[in-house]
Amino acid sequence: MGQQSKPAAESGTRESERRRTILRAAIDVFARKGYHGCRIADVAKEAGVAYGLVYHYFKNKDELLETVFDTGWSGFVTRVRAVVEGEGPLAEKVRGIVEVAFEAYRVDPRAVKVLILEIARSPAGSRINRQTAFVDAIRLSSALFNAAQERGELRPGLDPHLASALLFGNIEMALTAFVVGLADARDPDALERAKSQIADSFLYGVLTGAQAAETSEWKPEKSATKSKAPKRS
Amino acid sequence: MGQQSKPAAESGTRESERRRTILRAAIDVFARKGYHGCRIADVAKEAGVAYGLVYHYFKNKDELLETVFDTGWSGFVTRVRAVVEGEGPLAEKVRGIVEVAFEAYRVDPRAVKVLILEIARSPAGSRINRQTAFVDAIRLSSALFNAAQERGELRPGLDPHLASALLFGNIEMALTAFVVGLADARDPDALERAKSQIADSFLYGVLTGAQAAETSEWKPEKSATKSKAPKRS
DNA sequence: CCGCTGGTTGACTGGCGAATCACCCGCCGG
DNA sequence: CCGGCGGGTGATTCGCCAGTCAACCAGCGG
Numbered sequence: 001m002g003q004q005s006k007p008a009a010e011s012g013t014r015e016s017e018r019r020r021t022i023l024r025a026a027i028d029v030f031a032r033k034g035y036h037g038c039r040i041a042d043v044a045k046e047a048g049v050a051y052g053l054v055y056h057y058f059k060n061k062d063e064l065l066e067t068v069f070d071t072g073w074s075g076f077v078t079r080v081r082a083v084v085e086g087e088g089p090l091a092e093k094v095r096g097i098v099e100v101a102f103e104a105y106r107v108d109p110r111a112v113k114v115l116i117l118e119i120a121r122s123p124a125g126s127r128i129n130r131q132t133a134f135v136d137a138i139r140l141s142s143a144l145f146n147a148a149q150e151r152g153e154l155r156p157g158l159d160p161h162l163a164s165a166l167l168f169g170n171i172e173m174a175l176t177a178f179v180v181g182l183a184d185a186r187d188p189d190a191l192e193r194a195k196s197q198i199a200d201s202f203l204y205g206v207l208t209g210a211q212a213a214e215t216s217e218w219k220p221e222k223s224a225t226k227s228k229a230p231k232r233s
Numbered sequence: 234m235g236q237q238s239k240p241a242a243e244s245g246t247r248e249s250e251r252r253r254t255i256l257r258a259a260i261d262v263f264a265r266k267g268y269h270g271c272r273i274a275d276v277a278k279e280a281g282v283a284y285g286l287v288y289h290y291f292k293n294k295d296e297l298l299e300t301v302f303d304t305g306w307s308g309f310v311t312r313v314r315a316v317v318e319g320e321g322p323l324a325e326k327v328r329g330i331v332e333v334a335f336e337a338y339r340v341d342p343r344a345v346k347v348l349i350l351e352i353a354r355s356p357a358g359s360r361i362n363r364q365t366a367f368v369d370a371i372r373l374s375s376a377l378f379n380a381a382q383e384r385g386e387l388r389p390g391l392d393p394h395l396a397s398a399l400l401f402g403n404i405e406m407a408l409t410a411f412v413v414g415l416a417d418a419r420d421p422d423a424l425e426r427a428k429s430q431i432a433d434s435f436l437y438g439v440l441t442g443a444q445a446a447e448t449s450e451w452k453p454e455k456s457a458t459k460s461k462a463p464k465r466s
Numbered sequence: 467c468c469g470c471t472g473g474t475t476g477a478c479t480g481g482c483g484a485a486t487c488a489c490c491c492g493c494c495g496g
Numbered sequence: 497c498c499g500g501c502g503g504g505t506g507a508t509t510c511g512c513c514a515g516t517c518a519a520c521c522a523g524c525g526g
Contacts, residue, residue, distance in 0.1 A: 040485085044506095056503070162410070169406025173401060180368075182368065183394075194395060202439060208388050274514095289472095481515105483511100484510095489505080493501090
């Protein structure tokens with residue numbers, strides 16, 4: 001997160017128009033052809049600027065991607081933080097997080113596409129895993145689950161960290177479905193339905209009320225294995 | 234999915250020792266440095282063979298990756314299919330699927346790493362999205378959820394396709410946590426715990442029994458939106 | 467003993483694309 | 497009017513790496 005190596009970066013909004021143009025172009029091109037599948041020339045052409053200018057604003061191709069990630073994620077993480085730190089029961093907050101993610105997708109599907117598809121695919125050696133950004137969000141909300149567990153809202157014995165990961169796993173996979181065209185993103189209802197279904201099934205499970213109640217004691221005896229330790233938390 | 238372009242391929246096991254050595258090496262190297270981050274020379278060195286030999290067995294780098302995917306996924310999909318087509322209640326099958334995924338990880342973490350991390354996106358234009366393989370598994374198990382819904386085991390109104398996607402989203406994210414070292418994979422208990430927690434929280438949700446029962450009627454009034462259409466199924 | 471066949475080798479090349487650099491141009495301050 | 501400065505240009509350079517190929521070396525059948 002955000003070591004601005006740019007010297008005269010200063011205030012956030014102060015960055016030149018051009019720089020932002022290039023950034024947008026980069027997002028578009030990455031979304032279309034993937035990071036490795038495009039050359040800087042493509043970005044430049046898309047932005048309508050000269051090849052060299054890209055290097056005026058960004059140290060190299062890598063930093064360009066880095067920046068795309070940082071800006072994209074920081075917005076997302078900020079919003080997630082707001083939800084997490086707000087008031088309300090766990091269920092409400094979970095819905096809030098899902099909402100944030102889907103809203104981001106509604107506003108700028110392409111950016112989300114890049115963020116999701118290009119995760120973890122950092123040019124091998126270079127920099128920290130972009131995964132980090134995602135991990136931030138997960139860690140953030142795992143605090144939420146931790147607190148909820150202490151308040152007794154979350155099933156005891158469930159690792160808050162894992163729960164958090166699962167939530168984002170749900171979100172990511174659902175968005176991926178839209179991103180790759182498995183689900184129809186032009187149907188606004190589909191988005192809405194997916195949203196509530198994600199939150200609901202995460203909170204209450206996928207089984208019918210009857211079935212779930214049956215085992216609701218949370219001791220699914222068939223559940224195998226040596227789960228005894230309550231886990232450090 | 235298996236168009237064997239190799240001419241004298243014949244029976245599956247009949248492939249030369251060397252070919253398999255190279256494949257294994259490729260998996261190792263891909264896992265370590267990623268597809269784009271490694272050169273063919275690395276694979277050859279890892280396999281202990283000459284550079285050129287790789288090209289004797291594989292048309293090009295792309296086909297190498299392709300093959301890694303196909304072999305990896307086909308095994309996985311086959312096992313998932315077995316579970317799906319077996320007998321038993323939904324809950325049992327879900328546990329079965331989770332089991333399959335984690336077993337694959339236990340047996341060969343590196344292969345799983347490649348399969349997960351390198352999903353989707355190889356040189357943009359080339360071939361069909363590897364996503365396909367994953368999608369296969371999802372589609373397969375969505376039949377399962379469909380049937381379950383008709384038997385009344387699955388919450389009505391939940392899109393079976395989405396449910397399936399969510400399950401794999403859970404699995405993938407959990408495995409990713411291990412793959413990237415977020416969770417400690419050397420602790421065998423951690424694997425076990427994660428396994429049962431995934432299945433359980435997917436089936437019964439994350440809320441405590443009390444809370445869940447409260448809303449168990451499956452009409453979370455706050456759940457917003459215009460969900461009326463039962464959806465085609 | 468010869469020559470053929472098919473797996474095996476690794477130096478070599480061709481192209482591609484990231485990054486550089488010499489140069490432009492409009493503006494401002496002196 | 498001059499000089500210098502910072503945004504802006506794009507042809508050129510340069511290293512890298514996928515993919516080729518000529519030569520090599522069993523083994524084997526004649």
